[in-house]
Amino acid sequence: MLPADIEPVIRDPKATPPGHRIDLHHSMCFGCGSEAPVGLRIEVIAGEGLTVTAAMKVEDWMQGGPGVIHGGVLSAAFDEVMGTSPLLLRKPVVTGHLEIDYAKPIPLGSTVHFTGEILGGVRRKVYTRCVAHLGDPANPVAAAHALFIAIDLEKHFSGYRERAVHSQHQNGA
Numbered sequence: 001m002l003p004a005d006i007e008p009v010i011r012d013p014k015a016t017p018p019g020h021r022i023d024l025h026h027s028m029c030f031g032c033g034s035e036a037p038v039g040l041r042i043e044v045i046a047g048e049g050l051t052v053t054a055a056m057k058v059e060d061w062m063q064g065g066p067g068v069i070h071g072g073v074l075s076a077a078f079d080e081v082m083g084t085s086p087l088l089l090r091k092p093v094v095t096g097h098l099e100i101d102y103a104k105p106i107p108l109g110s111t112v113h114f115t116g117e118i119l120g121g122v123r124r125k126v127y128t129r130c131v132a133h134l135g136d137p138a139n140p141v142a143a144a145h146a147l148f149i150a151i152d153l154e155k156h157f158s159g160y161r162e163r164a165v166h167s168q169h170q171n172g173a
């Protein structure tokens with residue numbers, strides 16, 4: 001999946017320091033929003049270099065097959081974790097391409113640990129990967145690769161903002 005012309009990228013000196021949560025982009029986001037009525041509420045933590053980590057408790061409402069997580073929920077979690085990592089470059093992005101390898105069923109009640117990494121970039125493209133385990137990093141349960149595209153936030157969402165759902169604490173702003 002990685003292109004031949006991929007180039008190294010450099011963490012922005014003003015990026016969130018290692019060990020700290022990378023700021024959520026808005027409180028009503030399905031992936032990270034603390035006020036979203038339904039959502040994953042994932043906190044992505046900056047790691048060293050171009051890495052991030054996150055953990056997600058697998059709740060009953062995430063069920064797909066009996067007793068295990070739905071694959072789409074896991075996919076959304078990967079999207080959130082990897083999609084946040086380009087903020088280490090101080091670049092807002094959207095997902096262009098996401099692929100998942102599901103290695104093992106993930107039981108309800110378990111905690112999924114994610115370790116993501118930026119692999120490099122080409123122009124506006126940022127390539128990432130992420131591995132998930134249930135407590136033993138040597139025993140992964142899933143892995144993902146994703147391509148994110150850097151955007152101009154104002155332009156990208158200009159035609160959609162009137163539909164945005166706001167937090168009750170934002171006075172409709």
Ligand SMILES: CCCCCCCCCCCCCCCC(=O)SCCNC(=O)CCNC(=O)[C@H](O)C(C)(C)COP(=O)(O)OP(=O)(O)OC[C@H]1O[C@@H](n2cnc3c(N)ncnc32)[C@H](O)[C@@H]1OP(=O)(O)O
Nearest residue numbers: 025079080083084092093094095096097123124125147149
């Ligand atoms: C919710 C978001 C809030 C963001 C705020 C702050 C972020 C804070 C972190 C939050 C974490 C969020 C994590 C969840 C993130 C989502 O879930 S985002 C939602 C899902 N994704 C989308 O809705 C994106 C929909 N797609 C699009 O809007 C447009 O296709 C894109 C991606 C903006 C690209 O369009 P474009 O700006 O016209 O650019 P374009 O010239 O077509 O492509 C640029 C380059 O990317 C390549 N490319 C584009 N698409 C693809 C593809 N699918 N496959 C391969 N290459 C591709 C092109 O070939 C081109 O390459 P080069 O020519 O440079 O070699």
